[in-house]
Amino acid sequence: MTTTDKKELLPEQCEGLLQALRARFEKNMNRHEGLDWANVQTKLEAHAEKLWSLHEMEQTGGEPDVVAYESKTGEYIFYDCSAESPKGRRSVCYDHEALESRKEHKPQNSAMEMAAAMGIELLTEEQYRALQNLGSFDLKTSSWVKTPASVRKLGGALFCDRRYDTVFVYHNGAESYYAARGFRGALSV
Template identity: 40%
Template sequence: MSNNQERRYTDQGEGQNLPKDVVGAVERKLREGDSFSPRNTDTPEFVSAVESASKTFQLRTQEATETAGADTVRTAKPSEAKKRELSPEQSKATLQTLRVRFQNNPHLHKGVKFEDVKKSLEANPEALWSIAQMEAKGHKPDVYNTDDKGFDVGTCSKESPESARNCVYDKEAADWFRKNRPNETFNGSAVEMAQEMGIDLMDPTLYKEVLQKKGKFDLQTWSWLLTHSNIRSTDNALSGARYGGGVYVAQSIATYPYDTRAFRGSLRVSWKA
């Protein structure tokens, strides 16, 4: 290979150290994005050497890309949505906390054995994860309703949880508030917070006819409750409270947050035979 041919692939000036062989020179230029087109002045040996070096470089590049792609997939896994499942230690701690509250509030679940609840939750890791989220947010979750098919774990704190107070009802209400009251602060929406925990808002019938008949809740606060679309379409949503000796479920403007109103959540779990 002549010096001119080698310089064609190295762009090295006079006095610079040139690559020892054409392979190194070709790979360097290909990495820089150059391509090879034979000239009439190139010797057959030079053309053959360059073509061979080009093929070798392409194979290496393909292998490196495939390897990098595999590494990218492996690296991307941690950024994927995490499974709603607790570690063994977290599961044990969550069940123990629930057990203590369950035993301290027998009036909420007369005739129910905690071992049956425990067995059902151990068979439903996602439900146990949701209960842990409720616990972390101050909902004081407990079993408050049962039937032949399963049981309901709900917000059993005496007052509406502080962590969620000053919230509007749902995303639609939150979007309206951000647009129309940009200088005022609020605490998100009840529906979205419940969804993040994997639970629903408590049904108003369960709130009034079950939970509030087993204890006295929301004496100083209000709680957003599950609202049917025919009510929500009027820009209102349901919230409940106990005052004046009675329990009330009333329509409220969904876009108005109050510092004495959060929400009550509920989670349905099937019995494990």
């Protein structure tokens, strides 16, 4: 971890992250039409713990960007917007239970545990589809998505990708992991 145990960034890390987020925001206005970066930055600066989570998203290759504003809560919603599933979050099974169930060749981590440690949530299938309306993502990779308890109880987990200009939802054993499968996260600020 490049930050302190308190999940705080150094001033120069904050500055660098805000510059990267602003550049991405301005380059991809189609993801957040009608929103103003100054308002986003003010909100971010008031929530240092969220900046830490965004930094973790950035460090693992997620390229987080604003995709929505919730007027009821006053929150900006960030998703991982990297073209492919974030490189620093691949080769992971779905959750801790799945990780513990593997007898051999265990991955180093699980998607749910990594997301929790980063302070983010896995995208739901609905959020994943909304992301795909903003561009074409996961053309070569796939991403675990939040799995309904009824599916997980039976040992499965869901993942998505985009092939043939169509978003597909698949199932796999939750303990499976592949070099081309990671997860995408969401963060509300």
